[in-house]
């Protein structure tokens with residue numbers, strides 16, 4: 359039995375008819391009480407938007423519980439599964455409808471866990487989206503380990519409908535990506 | 540249909556093969572993350588790889604759990620890619636099956652597996668696909684299933700064809716099936732490609748060669764498995780997947796769970 363970890367490979371250009379599905383990005387119905395939009399743009403190293411990226415978020419519910427309900431692929435509009443998927447459009451824009459994640463423990467900084475795939479990106483990238491001006495950010499072990507510039511790449515900004523978070527795969531504002539090994 | 544106009548590639552396969560060989564020689568004996576993300580022979584990766592090393596994070600609660608999928612998410616018929624049309628798709632019928640395991644060899648049970656692939660002529664059903672090979676009205680090339688109590692998945696499909704992709708002059712991808720997998724934790728998420736044994740295009744392909752060690756590349760190649768054939772009907776390939784990354788403490792399944 360092989361125990362060599364299976365290497366990743368790029369998602370390629372042709373996932374668009376296979377992985378996206380109806381309701382994939384709507385963890386809660388858009389506009390429902392407590393819902394927010396989490397959205398942004400994905401850029402390459404030249405600052406051009408990436409129209410063939412796929413983002414997935416995984417998060418606690420508003421009370422900080424880890425969801426363990428199935429139903430992400432056939433959403434019933436009532437069950438919070440904590441997981442969603444959004445592909446970028448021709449402008450490199452993605453958008454989720456969800457709720458703010460709650461803290462899993464007293465004093466812990468809540469965040470969205472994020473996975474990024476794209477044509478041209480040979481393996482997944484993972485990181486966190488923290489909430490702007492959350493008091494617990496100041497004591498978060500990851501955030502305090504980063505420089506101010508790096509930290510800024512991991513904190514969303516508030517806008518009229520919720521949160522904006524851009525992903526830069528490369529360049530001056532390159533997003534800080536994580537490994538958990 | 541209009542597609543973005545791209546400059547035609549000028550590099551030949553010989554140019555690319557020389558780049559591939561040089562990078563492999565340079566990385567020999569070095570223990571590097573596989574695949575390389577900075578791999579210029581795959582031209583689209585040049586502006587799409589991070590230049591900084593990833594930062595270490597101790598996984599926190601949500602990252603130690605995986606999203607939960609189940610039988611309400613996937614119809615068992617979605618594992619058969621040959622029944623989408625009113626007739627049989629054209630091509631060599633195959634069963635592809637194997638186990639999804641974690642780094643300790645334990646099964647990843649009740650988890651979502653998604654696949655997509657070209658048809659037997661090397662054509663995807665996709666609006667940006669430009670390869671002038673025939674579409675097959677009886678084949679969409681998309682499948683899903685949920686792993687069983689042993690972590691096993693099983694798809695009935697047809698063998699995909701190789702296809703040209705414009706990375707350099709006359710660049711062809713080896714035949715492959717795209718696989719999307721969720722492990723026992725967020726950290727184990729994987730999207731990869733499964734290849735077929737002894738493909739003559741392996742040496743020429745920058746995506747496959749972005750994994751610079753042969754033993755790691757071999758982990759993406761299925762094995763012909765006569766036990767998976769259906770007598771007088773179809774061929775069979777087996778391929779196991781190992782997902783690594785920290786997860787929460789393993790609990791032995793209860794008798795009643797199995």
Ligand SMILES: [Fe+3]
Nearest residue numbers: 370372715717
């Ligand atoms: Fe492909």
